[in-house]
Amino acid sequence: MLTDKRILLIIGGGIAAFKSLDLIRRLRERGASVVPVLTPAAEHFVTPLSASALAGEKVYRDLFDLTDEAEMGHIELSRAADLVVVAPATADLMGKMAGGLANDLASTVLMATDKRVLIAPAMNLRMWEHPATRRNLATLEGDGILVVGPNEGNMACGEFGPGRMAEVPEIVEAVEAALGTGPLKGRxxxxxxxxxxxxxxxxxxxxxxxxxxxxxxxxxxxxxxxxxxxxxxxxxxxxxxxxxxxxxxxxxxxxxxxxxxxxxxxxxxxxxxxxxxxxxxxxxxxxxxxxxxxxxxxxxxxxxxxxxxxxxxxxxxxxxxxxxxxxxxxxxxxxxxxxxxxxxxxxxxxxxxxxxxxxxxxxxxxxxxxxxxxxxxxxxxxxxxxxxxxxxxxxxxx
Incomplete structure (x- = not known):
C-alpha cells in the first residue's frame, strides 16, 4: 500500500527508539523507502549503522555536515519526503516543534518541511501528564500535526500508565492513513x-x-x-x-x-x-x-x-x-x-x-x-x- 512512497523517519532519543528499527522494516515491506534522521540522543539507543542497514539508505545526523549542507541538505530532506514521521517523539522534540525551535538537524527539518508530519509520542507517564507537554500537544494538534498514541502500559522505568509509544502496526496504519491509502478510501x-x-x-x-x-x-x-x-x-x-x-x-x-x-x-x-x-x-x-x-x-x-x-x-x-x-x-x-x-x-x-x-x-x-x-x-x-x-x-x- 506504500509503494513508491518516501518516508523521512526522525528517531528521537528515548528507550522506545528500538521500535523504530522494526518500523523501518515494516514500512519497507509495504513498498516505502525510509530515510532515517537520528538525533544525537537517539544514537545512545540505536546505532546509525543498524538504521542504515535496515533502511538501505544513508542516515542523516549532523546539521552542519559540510557535504550535505553544501547542497542545502536539510531543505532537500524536508521536501523530498511524502511524509515526515517522528518516532519516538520525545518530550524534548515535541517542545521544540511546538516552540518553533530549530537548533539541530531533526528540528530544522521539521521547521523546513512542507509535508504532513506524524508523531508517535513516547515518554515517562509523569512527563506525558506534565502541563507543559499537554500545552505542547494541544499546540501541535492545532497546527495540524498528526498524532498516534501513546498507549498505556509498563514503562522501562518501572511505572505503569500512558506514555508507551504506539506499537509498530499502529504507526504503520497511521502512516497509510496520512498518505491517503487508508482503509476508508472510497467510503x-x-x-x-x-x-x-x-x-x-x-x-x-x-x-x-x-x-x-x-x-x-x-x-x-x-x-x-x-x-x-x-x-x-x-x-x-x-x-x-x-x-x-x-x-x-x-x-x-x-x-x-x-x-x-x-x-x-x-x-x-x-x-x-x-x-x-x-x-x-x-x-x-x-x-x-x-x-x-x-x-x-x-x-x-x-x-x-x-x-x-x-x-x-x-x-x-x-x-x-x-x-x-x-x-x-x-x-x-x-x-x-x-x-x-x-x-x-x-x-x-x-x-x-x-x-x-x-x-x-x-x-x-x-x-x-x-x-x-x-x-x-x-x-x-x-x-x-x-x-x-x-x-x-x-x-x-x-
Missing part, C-alpha cells in the same frame, strides 16, 4: 458536531456547553483514513477540519435537513449535542423588560430526533450508525438504554458531570456501547479518542 461518512442554537428572540438562544472539539476531531480522523466526510456542524468553538465537506447549521431543524441532504452514506457519526427542545413562540424582535416585573412565557416544542430517524430508516440507512450520549450519572446504563431506544448500532458515552472537565475540554473518557456490551476506554485526548473510533469504524465497514 462516505457523515459526521454531525457542535451544539445547536435554538432562538428565543434575535438576540438570545438556548444551547449547551458543547465546544464541537470531539466531533471535529472525529471528522479529521475519518478523513485521515481516506474517507470522504460530510461534516454537518452547529456553531462550534473550534474551526472545521480542512479536507471535508462542511455544512454549517444553527438549529436542530436545519441540522436534520442537512443530514437528509447528504445521505446516503456508508456510516454516520452523530456527535452533535442537539437541543432536545426549541422555543415554539420565539419572538421576531428582541424581548424587552417593561418594568412591571412580569416574566415572558416560553412555549417549547420537541426538536426532530435525528439519530433515531436515521437509525430507523427502511431504505438508505447507513451500514453503521453511531450516536453519542453525554451523561452526568449512571453513564453505562443510560447509554445502553439509549442505544436500544434509538435503534443505532453503537453509542459513545461519556461522563460530563461537573469536575470531569470533559465538556469543552481537551480530553475525553468514553465507554463504547455495542451489541456485544460495554467497552471502557482510558482517558485520552479528543484527537486520540477520535483516531481510535475511526479505526473501529473502518474495521466495522470492512
Amino acid at each position: 462516505h461518512v457523515l459526521v454531525t458536531s457542535g451544539p445547536t442554537h435554538e432562538p428565543i428572540d434575535p438576540v438570545r438562544y438556548i444551547a449547551n456547553r458543547s465546544s464541537g472539539a470531539q466531533g471535529t476531531a472525529i471528522a479529521a480522523a475519518l478523513r485521515d483514513l481516506g474517507a470522504r466526510v460530510s461534516f454537518v456542524t452547529g456553531p462550534a468553538d473550534v474551526p472545521p477540519p480542512a479536507g471535508v465537506e462542511v455544512i454549517p447549521v444553527q438549529t436542530a431543524q436545519e441540522m436534520a435537513e442537512a443530514v437528509n441532504s447528504v445521505l446516503p452514506a456508508d456510516a454516520a457519526v452523530f456527535a452533535a449535542a442537539v437541543a432536545d427542545w426549541r422555543v415554539a413562540n420565539a419572538a421576531g424582535q428582541k424581548m424587552k423588560k417593561d418594568g412591571s416585573g412580569s416574566l415572558p412565557t416560553l412555549e417549547f416544542a420537541e426538536n426532530p430526533d435525528i439519530l433515531a430517524s436515521v437509525s430507523q430508516l427502511q431504505a438508505g440507512r447507513p451500514k453503521l450508525v453511531v450516536g453519542f450520549a453525554a451523561e452526568t450519572h449512571d453513564v453505562e446504563r443510560h447509554a445502553t438504554e439509549k442505544r436500544a431506544r434509538k435503534g443505532c448500532d453503537w453509542i459513545v458515552a461519556n461522563d460530563v458531570s461537573p469536575g470531569t472537565g470533559i465538556m469543552g475540554g481537551a480530553e475525553n473518557a468514553v465507554t463504547l456501547i455495542t451489541a456485544n456490551g460495554a467497552e471502557t476506554w482510558p482517558r485520552l485526548t479528543k484527537h486520540e479518542t477520535a483516531r481510535r473510533l475511526a479505526l473501529r469504524i473502518a474495521e466495522a465497514l470492512d
Whole structure:
C-alpha cells in the first residue's frame, strides 16, 4: 500500500527508539523507502549503522555536515519526503516543534518541511501528564500535526500508565492513513458536531456547553483514513477540519435537513449535542423588560430526533450508525438504554458531570456501547479518542 512512497523517519532519543528499527522494516515491506534522521540522543539507543542497514539508505545526523549542507541538505530532506514521521517523539522534540525551535538537524527539518508530519509520542507517564507537554500537544494538534498514541502500559522505568509509544502496526496504519491509502478510501461518512442554537428572540438562544472539539476531531480522523466526510456542524468553538465537506447549521431543524441532504452514506457519526427542545413562540424582535416585573412565557416544542430517524430508516440507512450520549450519572446504563431506544448500532458515552472537565475540554473518557456490551476506554485526548473510533469504524465497514 506504500509503494513508491518516501518516508523521512526522525528517531528521537528515548528507550522506545528500538521500535523504530522494526518500523523501518515494516514500512519497507509495504513498498516505502525510509530515510532515517537520528538525533544525537537517539544514537545512545540505536546505532546509525543498524538504521542504515535496515533502511538501505544513508542516515542523516549532523546539521552542519559540510557535504550535505553544501547542497542545502536539510531543505532537500524536508521536501523530498511524502511524509515526515517522528518516532519516538520525545518530550524534548515535541517542545521544540511546538516552540518553533530549530537548533539541530531533526528540528530544522521539521521547521523546513512542507509535508504532513506524524508523531508517535513516547515518554515517562509523569512527563506525558506534565502541563507543559499537554500545552505542547494541544499546540501541535492545532497546527495540524498528526498524532498516534501513546498507549498505556509498563514503562522501562518501572511505572505503569500512558506514555508507551504506539506499537509498530499502529504507526504503520497511521502512516497509510496520512498518505491517503487508508482503509476508508472510497467510503462516505457523515459526521454531525457542535451544539445547536435554538432562538428565543434575535438576540438570545438556548444551547449547551458543547465546544464541537470531539466531533471535529472525529471528522479529521475519518478523513485521515481516506474517507470522504460530510461534516454537518452547529456553531462550534473550534474551526472545521480542512479536507471535508462542511455544512454549517444553527438549529436542530436545519441540522436534520442537512443530514437528509447528504445521505446516503456508508456510516454516520452523530456527535452533535442537539437541543432536545426549541422555543415554539420565539419572538421576531428582541424581548424587552417593561418594568412591571412580569416574566415572558416560553412555549417549547420537541426538536426532530435525528439519530433515531436515521437509525430507523427502511431504505438508505447507513451500514453503521453511531450516536453519542453525554451523561452526568449512571453513564453505562443510560447509554445502553439509549442505544436500544434509538435503534443505532453503537453509542459513545461519556461522563460530563461537573469536575470531569470533559465538556469543552481537551480530553475525553468514553465507554463504547455495542451489541456485544460495554467497552471502557482510558482517558485520552479528543484527537486520540477520535483516531481510535475511526479505526473501529473502518474495521466495522470492512
